[in-house]
Amino acid sequence: MTSVAIERQSTTEAQHPVAEGQARASGSEVGAGGERLIRIEGALRHCDSLDQLWCHLANEGQSLLQARQSLVFCLSGRNRWRVKAVGGLARVPHDSAQVLAYQHLVGSDWREHRDETQPRLLDLANVLEDEGIPAMRHGLWIPLSHGDRPIGAGWLLTRERAWETPHLALASRLAQAYGHGASAIRGRRRVSLGHARGARGLALATVLGLGAALALVQVPLTSRAPAEVVASEPFVVAAPMAGVVDRILVAPGARVALGDPLVQLVDVELRNDFEVAQRKVQVAQSKALRLQQAAIASSEAKRELAIARSELRVAEAERDYAHDLLDKAVVRAERSGVALYGDPQDWVGRPVRVGEAVMQVADPADIAFRLEVAAADAVTLERGASVDVFLDAAPLEPVSAVVARAAYKAEKNASSIANFKVMAIPETPSEDMPRLGLRGTARIHGEPVSLFYYLFRRPIVTFRQLTGV
Incomplete structure (x- = not known):
């Protein structure tokens, strides 16, 4: 128009x-x-x-x-x-x-x-x-x-x-x-x-009353985190020297005793070095014996006898060193427990460095729970905090535990999410403990807070992140 x-x-x-x-x-x-x-x-x-x-x-x-x-x-x-x-x-x-x-x-x-x-x-x-x-x-x-x-x-x-x-x-x-x-x-x-204003007034009064009620009710502040059953104090079986794994001598989850062989490294070169060292010792012994017999009548043989005896001691030291290396080719258990590792075929022919972990030996009754608490939920990580662990294998039977220690600094996991490593131990250890490797969800209890803060903590954090208020 x-x-x-x-x-x-x-x-x-x-x-x-x-x-x-x-x-x-x-x-x-x-x-x-x-x-x-x-x-x-x-x-x-x-x-x-x-x-x-x-x-x-x-x-x-x-x-x-x-x-x-x-x-x-x-x-x-x-x-x-x-x-x-x-x-x-x-x-x-x-x-x-x-x-x-x-x-x-x-x-x-x-x-x-x-x-x-x-x-x-x-x-x-x-x-x-x-x-x-x-x-x-x-x-x-x-x-x-x-x-x-x-x-x-x-x-x-x-x-x-x-x-x-x-x-x-x-x-x-x-x-x-x-x-x-x-x-x-x-x-x-x-x-x-007028009706709309009355309805708005009633709604406002209801909201205010509900907010006051939520502020008066006290509940423990909780956070959830993935949990895994791990050994409390496992013994790490590491490679004593650089080499190649020939085979694993125990099955995963098998019980082992003190001194049982666990890992066999390739020892062909070590065994040859030991045999050569033994031959050197035999040669040095023969030379020293000959000079000892000749020293009775010859002063020159007497002088060479001292040198021969020194050479014999060197050869014996080299033999002992080669023998020690050969013994280390077989890694043995230093404590009794259960062997914890993955597939044995993953280790056959695999080169290892000095100190590289091959497996763990742990007591199945001495367990702990490893939690990965996201940095946004790290509000209840005090030592001694109560923890309820709900395992996927038994979701209706929670296990009570307490926080033993927590990492001071958050680290990123495989998903690039920053979280804190937390270890929790059962409150009442018993013989019927969960199996190592089981997973579930843990609920960590913190200090009592108002129900209003418990319900609206995340929305308030999100609002502040978006608006900066």
Whole structure:
């Protein structure tokens, strides 16, 4: 809708003098409009909103009173009148120069006749022609009221011919009907608004009461973490020297005793070195024995005997060293327990470094729980904190434990998530302890906090991270 839409409408209608000449006498016009007035009063009761009511008034009233233009005004903030509906137009062209001029005219007239509720005739030519705006000459302003009380709305009708007394009576009757309808709609809105405010007040009171109740209830602050059953103090079987694993001599999970062989390293070179060292010892012994027999008669042999004995001691030391290395090719258990490692085939032919762990030997009755607590949940990591471990193999039989130690610094795991390594030990050790390697979930109990903080700690942290408040 352009800014001159209403001007084009009024100009086009003004260019039909034949139709105007064929109009009936004003008295007969009003008489014929009585029947339509009854129909309009019945139809306006179906309007559910003020916008719908104003649009109905602008269109039906224009047709009933044979007006060229029909505009409905409402009093808005700062005592300004604004056009809410225009007859024949779906949307009000608020930027139209004629609409702005009509608003200024209605505002000036209202300041002079603020409390009047009777229709008034307006001469529009002198006012609007000063602005260079073509308009109908004769205007009729009907304030809308409910009884004797204005409701802050009005109706402006314009046309070329003068308005007569029957028109004023008909327009006044129609304005009272629409004023009553507007008051009824506003009353329903105030009731609905009152109910809405009451509901909001009740909801606010409920929320405040619930918040106060949550603040008074104390519950222990808890956090959850993945858990695994591990040995409490395992013995690490490490490679005593660099070499290649020939085979694993025990099965995974097998019980071993003190001194049992566990790992066999490739010892071909070590065994050859030991045999060569033994031959050197035999050669040194033969040489020393020969010189010892010759030293009885020869002073020179006596001098060489001391050197030969030194060479024998060196050869024996090399033999002993080679023997020790050969013994280390077989790694033996230094304590009894259960052998803990993966697949034996993963180790066959695998080179190992000095000190590299091959397996663990642990007592199956001496267990602990290894927890990986995320850094965001590390609020309950005090020594001695109570822990409930729910293993996947027995979710209905939690194991009670306490925190023994916790890492001081968080480290990233395989998923690049920073977490703290925590060790927990059972409160009451018994023979019927969980099997090593079982997994589950642990719940760590901390200090008592309010139920409000317990429920909304994570949302508050997320809100602060997003907003920085």
